[in-house]
Structure formats: structure tokens, C-alpha cells
Amino acid sequence: MWNYEKRLQFPIHIKNPNPALAAMIISQYGGPDGESSASMRYLSQRYSMPYREVSGLLTDIATEELSHLEMVSVMVHQLTRNLSVDQIKGTPFEAYYVDHTTGIWPQAAGGIPFNACEFQSKGDAITDLVEDLAAEQKARSTYDNLIRLTDDADVLEPLRFLRQREIVHFQRFGEALSLVQQRLDFNNFYAFNPEFDKKCK
Numbered sequence: 001m002w003n004y005e006k007r008l009q010f011p012i013h014i015k016n017p018n019p020a021l022a023a024m025i026i027s028q029y030g031g032p033d034g035e036s037s038a039s040m041r042y043l044s045q046r047y048s049m050p051y052r053e054v055s056g057l058l059t060d061i062a063t064e065e066l067s068h069l070e071m072v073s074v075m076v077h078q079l080t081r082n083l084s085v086d087q088i089k090g091t092p093f094e095a096y097y098v099d100h101t102t103g104i105w106p107q108a109a110g111g112i113p114f115n116a117c118e119f120q121s122k123g124d125a126i127t128d129l130v131e132d133l134a135a136e137q138k139a140r141s142t143y144d145n146l147i148r149l150t151d152d153a154d155v156l157e158p159l160r161f162l163r164q165r166e167i168v169h170f171q172r173f174g175e176a177l178s179l180v181q182q183r184l185d186f187n188n189f190y191a192f193n194p195e196f197d198k199k200c201k
């Protein structure tokens with residue numbers, strides 16, 4: 001069960017419309033390393049995670065990723081509201097506009113729609129946590145790229161905040177991986193089960 005708080009995790013007040021930038025930022029809504037795949041990944045993985053602390057961490061981070069999904073939506077919305085068609089024509093937002101007007105829809109900057117194959121839930125604690133570490137770095141790199149593409153302080157501040165949170169998540173997942181490795185349990189970790197290892201050789 002979730003409780004919804006009607007405020008953003010970080011305030012966003014973008015004054016200048018910028019459809020070209022919106023067409024890039026949408027990638028953190030529905031792109032391969034965006035907040036949709038982050039939240040779905042952790043919400044899905046938590047059931048098979050054998051330790052309550054790690055399962056709880058997945059729930060906490062997934063919940064925060066949902067609030068980041070909301071922030072990205074607000075950024076795209078504020079960058080594209082009240083645009084005239086002339087302001088859209090000839091920009092990278094034009095193709096998106098044909099399909100979605102200025103509605104929010106999950107796709108990558110390159111136009112590829114969101115797809116559940118962009119994340120994994122493998123049911124193996126180490127496999128999943130290693131994916132989560134990589135996912136946080138990929139999200140951080142994407143925010144790096146977006147930060148390089150703008151000088152608008154109204155956009156930079158929330159982007160910097162989101163980037164910092166990916167770094168924190170990476171560190172938390174690192175702690176979770178060491179906790180799991182310290183408590184290796186052959187019933188839960190196929191890769192470290194000597195009987196199964198024999199079968200693999």
C-alpha cells in the first residue's frame with residue numbers, strides 16, 4: 001500500500017519552454033535507463049529477495065523512483081506547455097507531438113517505446129543486485145548527458161538532484177550486495193551452490 005503526498009520530492013519551476021530539451025528528458029521517463037524501468041525493476045525484484053533488509057531497501061528505492069518518474073513528467077510538461085505549433089516545427093519534439101501532442105508518454109529520446117525487457121527480475125539475489133548497481137550507473141550517466149545539454153538553471157537544479165540520488169542508490173545497493181554475500185545461503189544462490197556448480201561443469 002502506498003500513501004501519496006501531493007508535492008514533488010524536489011521543487012520544479014521551469015519558466016522557459018524548450019521542446020527540444022523535453023524530447024531528450026522524456027528518456028528518463030520511458031527510456032532504457034529511465035525511472036519507469038527503475039521503479040518497475042525494484043518493485044518486481046523485491047519478492048524473491050531472501051533478506052528482509054534488502055527487500056525493504058528495494059521497496060524504499062522503488063518508491064523514490066516513482067517520485068522521480070513524477071519529477072521527470074513535470075519537467076517535460078513544463079518544458080512543453082503552451083507551445084505554439086511554430087515553436088514545435090523543426091525541433092526534435094515534432095515527431096513526439098504527432099503521436100502524443102503534449103501528453104506524457106514513456107519513450108526513449110530516440111523514440112523507442114518503453115518495454116519491460118529494459119529491466120530484469122531474475123529471482124537470484126546476486127544477479128538482481130548486480131543489475132541494480134549497473135542500472136543506477138546507467139541512470140547517472142543519462143543524467144550526466146542531459147546536464148551537458150542545458151544551461152537553464154530551472155532545469156539543471158532538478159537534474160542535478162536526480163543525478164545525486166542515483167549515486168546514493170548505487171551506494172545503497174553496494175551495501176546490500178555485501179550484506180547478501182556475507183550471508184550466502186546455498187538454498188538461495190545458485191551460483192554458489194557446490195552441487196549445482198558440479199552440474200555446470
Ligand SMILES: [Fe+2]
Binds near residue numbers: 169
Ligand atoms: Fe535510482
